[in-house]
Structures are given as C-alpha cells and as structure tokens.
Amino acid sequence: MLQIGAHVSISDGFDSAVSTEEELGGNVGQVFVGSPRGWKVKEITESDRTDFQSSLEEVQMGPWIVHGTYLINFATPKDDLAEKSIQAVQGELDACSTLGIPYYVFHPGSHTGAGEETGVENVAERLSELDIPNNTMLLLENTAGKGTTVGKTFEQLDQMVELSTYTYDEVGICLDTCHLFSAGYDFRTEDDMDQLVSEATEVIGIENIQYLHLNDSKHPLGSEKDEHEHIGEGEIGEQGFRNFINHSGFRELPMVLETPEDSKGYAWNIKKVRSLYE
Template sequence: MLNIGTHLSSAKGYLNMGKDALKINANTFQFFTRNPRGFQSKPLNEEDLTGLSDFLREHSFAPIVAHAPYTLNPCSTRPEVCELALQIFQEDLKIMEYLPGNYYNFHPGSHLKQGPEKAAKKIAKLLNQVLTPEQHTIVLLETMAGKGTEVGKTFEELRLILDQIQCQDKVGICFDSCHLSDAGYDLKENLDNVLKEFDQIIGLDRLMAFHLNDSQNPIGSHKDRHALIGEGFLGLDTAVTLINHPVLDGLPFILETPTDLEGHSKEIALLRAQYNLASQS
C-alpha cells in the first residue's frame, strides 16, 4: 500500500486535518505544532487531539508527522536559543502523547561555525533531556540540503548525533528528496547506492518517513528550493521510482510541494496511479 499525504494546516483544528486528508485520498499527513517561522502555539485542546487520534485509527491511517518550527536551533551559539528549543520540544512532545504512535520531525539546526561535532553534542544533549523510555512518539532527524552551516547534510553528520542518544528506540530519520539531491546524493541515477550508503552508515531500520519533493535546483546545489512533483530536476520518474522501491515500501510519504490542497490532491492521484501501475506490471 502507498502511504501518501501532504502538509496540512492545523488552524481549523486537529480533527479537521484528518478530514481534509481523507478528502484528498491521503492516508497520512504532516502538520506544524506551532507557527513554523516563530514559536507561538495555540492552547492545548485535549478533546480535539483525542478526536484526531480516534479518526486516524478508524480510517487506518499510516503514521502522521508533526513538524517542529523551522526557527528551532538546538545547537545555537546562544544559550537562550538552546533553552527555547528545549522548551518547544517538551511542549510539543506533550502534545504528541495525545497522538500515540506517530512522529515528531525537526531540522537538526545550524552550527554557526562551531563545527558539526560540537553541534551534534548539543543536539544529542537536548534529545537526552526530552526522550524517555515511556513516550509513544519517535523523534525524527531530517536530512538537510546543506545551506550555510546546516547540520545533517550528510549521513555521517546525522550518525554523530544518533551515536550520543540514550533512548535509541525513540529516534529515527526522515528523508527529504529535495534536500538529499541538493546535498549531493544522486536519487535520480543512483538511488540503490544512496540507500546502500545510508544502510552502512546509519541503518535502514532508522528510516521512518519521507518528504517527497522535487527540486528547483540541480544535484549538489545546497539551495533547498522545493518544486512540484515532476517539475524540477528530479522529475516524475524519480518520484515514481521512490514510491515503488521495495526498501521504502510502507513509509509515510509526505508532499511538501509548493501548491494548495487541490494541487496536492492532483499530485496524490498521479502518484497513486503510478504506484498502482507499477504494482500491476
């Protein structure tokens, strides 16, 4: 089965996100826990969260993904920024406990010329403060394009973080096709080797979600500019190969393409048709 969805707004409430996903034939989705470019969050609504959890179970959704704000930087050079990152993690993981069995994804941050080793130590320190054996959410580190001093542009940088985490079963990785390509990983011509390299360095058992995006820039550009599926340098054939690859089977694929709900509905329909064709051949 193809698990595919898109990024939805929680402005109308959590349960309504599930209903919107169902309308566009999605069986997973992603949402921001708070303002993506800031830190403000809306008041906790236990009834709404429980309603969404019941809805996901009733309609057999694949795991969904909550996304931390882009501005979060747990490896900042400023202590107050690191403290804010810790606070956000604590608050967001509390929200996610009302949606057990799902994922919380975040960008590892920017090391701001400290170097990836020092950054990895800071990120792991934060995760060791918030992760517990009892929690029902897996936290995902996202692969990054390598803009500026972004951490996570290579599998080795992600491994630096993972090696220092105590609750190993509470962390995983989220691939982003645009980010991976922009970072220099050749998904278009050499996908099997990319997956093999990831398996050797981190382990495929750590790969738990996939942001499916085309890229406005060629491989190795370190730009991070998403494009519609089939309208960028990766192309439709790459997206079709990704959703049909046996190693990636069963992962939640999340579209973060620059379009609206109607546009995402069309992308989901296109990819479902391509998935069905491949499974019938």
C-alpha cells in the same frame, strides 16, 4: 499499500485536518502544532485528542506526523537559543503524545560558525536533555546543507543519535527527497538509487529511517538550496521518484508531500505519486 499524504493545517481543528487529507486523496498526514515561525505550542486538550482519533478511525488513516517549528536550533553555540529550542521540542513532543501521533520531526539546526563537528555534538547533547514520550518517536530530518545547517549527510545524522543518550529505539530519521538531492545524493538512475540505499543501510541502518518527505527540487544536484517543486517537475524528475518510492527499502514507509501550494496543489501531487507507484 502506498501511504501517501500531505502537510495540512489544523487551524480549523484536528477533525478538519483529517477531512482535508481525505479530500486530497491522502491516507497519512503532517501538521504543525503551533506557528511554524513562532515558539508557541498550541495547547492540546483531551477533546482535541478524541476529535482527532475518532476522525482517524472513521477513515482508517495513519500514521500521522508533527513537524516542529522552524525556529528550533539544536546545533547552535548559543545557550539561550538552545534552551528555548529544547523547551519547544519538548512541548511539541508532549503535544504529539497527547494527540496520539506516533512521529515528530524537526530540522537539527545551524552551527552558525562553531563548526560542523561542534554543531553535531551540540545536537546530540540537546537531544539527551529531552524526555521523549513512550508513544512518540522523535525523527531528525536530513537537510539540504544550506549555510551552516548540519544534518546534510547520513554520517552527521547518525552521529547525532550515536553521541546522544538515546538510541534508534527512540530517535529515528526522516528523509526529505528535495534535501537529499540538494545535498548531493542522486537517485535519478537505478544504480544511483541502489548506491544511496546501501550508504543509508551502512551508516544509519535502513530500518531506522521511519518516514519520508516527498518533494521535487527547483535546483540542481548538490546545490544546497531548499526550494521544493511539484513531483516530477523539478530537477529530480519522474524517474527519480519512481526509483525512490518503489525501492524495497522505502516503499512501505509513510510519505508526506510539502510541495508548493499553488494552483496544482496537493491533490495533483498525491495523484502523481500514486501513478508512479508500482
């Protein structure tokens, strides 16, 4: 069954996030547990958990995912920023665990001049300092490669896990289609799609990809720009998404949208994805 949903807000509570998702036509969802551009993690209470879990049970949804704040930078050469980032990720992971949300995803960060190799090593080192809860899996999101961000290639993502004290049992990968495309991975033809999956299989292991972000791209292949577009209306186009969401390696994975919140909105995009799923 297609598991598709959108990023929704928790500002009116976790039960309202679930009903918003339902109204949009989704059966999975993504939330922040704090301000996406701040360090503060929302304090999660036992009643947040029961509200959330009982709303989920009613509508038979899941698995949900929490997206980390954008300030996190595990690749940084600066110790103070690294320390703040570790605290933030730990707080958000603990919030996930309390809520009973099985996945947490964040962007690895930027090396800001220290070099890609050092950046990747830094990410691994900081991952190793976390105490990942048993009921939540930490996912690294692939990036578009803008500026000095690391994590644009399968090799870099794999190194971050391999060089850490964790394994793919605790840390997985979340692939964002806009970021993949901007980083130079094409999947607009079936041959390109097969190539992408065989690279992912060889380098990461396809079973270690746990979640998908579906976004079209405003910019061309390899542009390294991260600007999301409505599904089918950007440079990736409908056929690219048909190839991606129907591929045997990905079709069973949960998928969330982070498309622009303009007049079209998420409901339109969820419908579009459903129409492309075979």
